[in-house]
Amino acid sequence: IIANSSYTIKTANKYLISDDSITYWINVIPDMFPSIEVKEHRDSNSVKRVYFNGLLKDDYGLKKLTLNYQVMSAKDSRAGSEVSVSIPFTEEMTQSQFFHFWDLSKLNITSGDQIEYYFEVWDNDAINGSKSSRTDKKVFKAPSLLELELSTEQKNEKIRKDIENSMMLAKKVQRELKEIQKENIDKKSLSWEQKKKIEEVLDSQKELQKNIDQIKHEMTQNFSEQSEYKQVDERLLEKQRQLQDLFEKVMSDEMKELFKKMEELMNEADKSKLQEMLEKMNLSNKDIEKELDRSLEIFKQLELEQKLEDAINKLDELQQEQENLAEKSEDKGEKSEDLKDEQDDLNKKFEDLEKDLDELIKMNKELEFPNDLEDTKDDQKKISESMKESSDNLGKGKKSKASDSQESASDEMKKLSEKLQQMQSDMEQEGREEDLNALRELLENLIQLSFEQERVMDKYKKTNTKSPEYVKLTQDQKKIRDDAKMIEDSLFALSKRVVEIEPFVNREISAINDNMKKTIQLMADRKTPQAGAKQQYIMTAVNNLALLLSEIIEQMQEQMANQMKGDQECEKPGCKKSSCSKPGHGKPSASSMKSLQQQLNKRIKAMKDGKGKGGKNGGKGMSEELAKLAAEQEALRNELQKMNQQLNKAGEGSMGNLEKLAKMMEETETDLVNRRITRETLKRQEEILTRLLEAENAEREREMDKRRRATEAKNEDFGNPTEFLEYNMLKKREMELLKTMPASLKPFYKNKVNEYFNNFNK
Template sequence: LNKKLIDKKTLNYQEKKQVQDLLERQKKLQNEVEEMKLQNQKTNMKEAQYSEVDESIAEKQRQLEKLFEEIMSDEMKQLFEELQRMMENLDKDKLNEVMDKMKFSAEDMEKALDRNLELFKQLEFDKKLTETIDKLKQLSEEENKLAEKTDEADKKDQEKLSQEQDKINQAYDELKKDLKELNEINKKFEEPNNFKIPEQKKEDIQKDLDDSKDNLKDSQMKKAAKSQKDASKKMEEMSDMLFEMQQEMEEESLGEDIESLRAILENLVRISFDQEELMGKLSTISRNDPQYTNILDQQKNIKDNLVMVEDSLYALSKRQSMIESFVNREISAINDNVDQAMVALNNRVIPTAMGKQQFAMTSVNNLALMLAESMKKMEQNMSMKSSGKSGKSCPMPGQGKPSAKSMRQMQEKLNQQMEAMKKSMQEGKGEKGKKGQSGPGSMSEQLARMAAQQGALRKQLQEYRDQLQKEGSLNQKGINKALEDMERSETELVNKILNQETMRRQEEILTRLLESEKADMQREQEERRESNQGRDLPKPDPASFFNKMGESSRETEFLRTIPPSLRPYYKSKVNEYFLTIPSSN
């Protein structure tokens, strides 16, 4: 239809009908969204009214409600209204423009609806599993109470006790149906949960319940009471098994999703640097240069990589409600700009191509920021789950009191890298991406990595200071000054400032760390004198620290190179993420 709008000045009746059909299709889609939204709200209200909802389930419900609210964006509604107005007074050019926008909005809307439906099904599965666990726990308690009654009862109570046992047996039959239904629901997921019914335990419970019924029928009260107690105990065990399975499924799924998101972020980092490098090449090349076709090939490779990112991100968003809804819309904006850049490159209109490339790169940085925030939430959620399971926070790699010696060694290494980079910048080599002592990559990439390393060291020094304060042995005012200087250096590295003043400050930081190392040694000597048995403080290995930190810093380091067009709020959020994430991984 878009092609016909380009080729013809006016549309005939059949073509107008096609536009009208498109509007009807979108209205139908909108109605489906509203219907699903209402269904979700009604279910939530009903559950809140008649039962106490688990907090984790309630949070997922709130997230899903928010996603449903965001499906039908204001922009989409405006496009509908605009298209309807144009049907009466046809303006071919405007109609073509609106329909082109509408195509992307409609695709986003359909994707969002599919995503929400998958999340809705997962939420229903989670709720049903939680309800089943609670029912089983309740049945266990009822069976245990019945066992106590039976143990003290006479034969004359046999009929009444048998009736109570029958009710419990019937309830257990219903519970087995619930388990079967859960299994069927799970099989229908695009990526099923690792859910398995404990068949042996289920059959053992059934046998004990049947024995209880038969013994009561034969008025063998003691035997019946024993079978009832056995059934009660096994029900409780099965309830615990299902609960542990539920927790493991959630933790396993969340852990896998965090790793998937980390990989997506890494790919976005690479795409951002590739696009930046390509823009640099394009700015120095003529449209008639024989190498121009290489530019086209490289832009196509970037586009192909973005398609893989989009597919991975969409699959992840169907499992994780913590991925914001506008993330999928942002990737559509990236693809749109890259497509337009490809068209401009094919037509050899270099200024237009560079403009679209810049828009695409800005959108990539926006997307990375959104995903970084989502990953932060997911990691916090993972930490809370671990804390709830163990009763205390799960220790992260690198936790514990860092030693002043290891920090001094890492700071010394970082200072050497910065000095090498400063010389490279003075010689005009940094922007050309030549290799220096600080490793391969562009100047932006190397400065970003240095900022990440300084941020990680600052975090370690803060922990070191806090630990000394708890021990009551902090008497070095220099630590606070070192922390201030570290933060100032991070800010300068973010803004690509690396001068003699920066290096002077770095030397002062190193001097203060040397003082802390000396104080550490003195404290250790005093402890050895006071104790019959000395002990060594654990000292993290600098090389392994940077290797571990490198994996997480790669997905965040480029966020420091955000284009000037990004709003200050987002830039500050990037800085906050950049400075905190590397040291927590």
């Protein structure tokens, strides 16, 4: 029975049929549509990690639950096919909780991409067929490069201000500690007011620690967001990691332990211990202030390098767009008005780029140790004039002249890009060389100081306190202290440029100078044993510090050697291994080959249409151009085979059938040499490009796998939303619901029980 109906009962026998009857009505309760409620939560460290929890309900039972999504690429404005992911849940119930973790980073989305997604649930209606209900569509939009740039600038500004505020707080704590120390000298025990002051200082110290933790979180989030949506140069990534490590060590565990001990000493009456602890706290806060100051300077330098890297990338992209527009301007079928609009857009982009370069100069001037940046105003002016000229010519309908101006602008952009890349390379190389020389000089001074301290210490042991030589030794110790102070200042200044110098190094030299002061005071008081012990400590600390600096020098030398080796693989000035795309130079990559193949395909198609160089006139010009195209295709094929060999050698042959792809390229070479560009040739070229795109995706997946393996020891399991969604508690409620509900209950009463428990658990 699937519809409302009735039935009648009458009495009858073989003799008589009674007129009396009774009628019953059957009301069929329709199977209702299932319902679904979903809540989503985003990870505070990455918006690409999403946690869902939801409630499914149906009057009879549930069958299936899916998460459906569709990726819309920002590059070609096309939507991909919809993907459906089945989500497990408890099916035998009329209502069920579900939990799901979604890692969007696995979808390889880039800046500007969008993802539309929704959940859909089906009931178990076997009569009419499963009915489904779905949630409203939601959209996740990855920020565009411009949005990302603005967001990064805002976050960087906040980080800078937070560091500066933390430095001010550290100075304030130092001042307050000194005041308490002075007040405590003349008093036998702590007064209530002094205890209150110490409590306030400790509160300020906790606030400082909280601020530092917050800065660490902001920095991690900022760097993570940058690397999620755009390709960041490996060197910059390494510097980001080093800066994060540096910030982790701003407040050491020893410092935290010191502050805890200070809280415990508050209740003790030992004045000398308290005074000693106050002095240690003061020194610790001084170290914190110095490390914050250092971190701020390194952060500013990193900002500058990132800005320069972004400017180069923008310029390269703009140059390619300008070159493409120059080719379009030669096409008679293109309208001048449309071309002018495109040129005006490029002009606007270049104006924005000029602002970025001006900002770069400003940022460099704000550094404590500015870099030697070359002036590019003349280059910018040439480009700007050529672009403006092309716009004017297009406005007058002179497409041929406009094309010449556009090509000129494109060439000038190439030159400017190379100049900026060379500047980037020089800034890195020369800066490292200067820092290395400064470190060597510091090491020599430190060794000399060690010898001098040893001489004074040996003489001091043998000298009587009443001897005139004793006074001279005290003066010599003061001279050593002055030299050590100079080394400390120089080392701290250098540490603002060299991130490899650990915070421990600065703390160690600071402790050496502090012990120098105490040694001089003990010598003045004629306390020979105590002064000798301090001198011995200074000797040991100086020697340890010299060893540390020696290790840092070796580390920097090794890094510079590796860097020079990497740069030699690339012919282009300032070119980085990761970005060099010239065949035959650097490590071959599917990404660079895809870009080059794309350009090659355009030129082959232009030759087919008679629009390429030599295509209109034919003859010798066309033959030369076809020979060039064939040579370039051959170079790409060689790179492909080289990459295939490397992958097979490393046991990573996971990028499809590259040998077949190489054969297809070889067929194209044959066509080009024989001056035979057919539809089949063009179709083959499209297939080559498609396969290279697949290879690029496989390469990206492989790189991601390598990164995952490299960070395996961190044990970061983002797939378990237990804490985030209170999974255990909800699961427990569900199990209690199952146990409480008798199996014999009819559907109506089961629903009532469900409603009761849901309201009770909210």
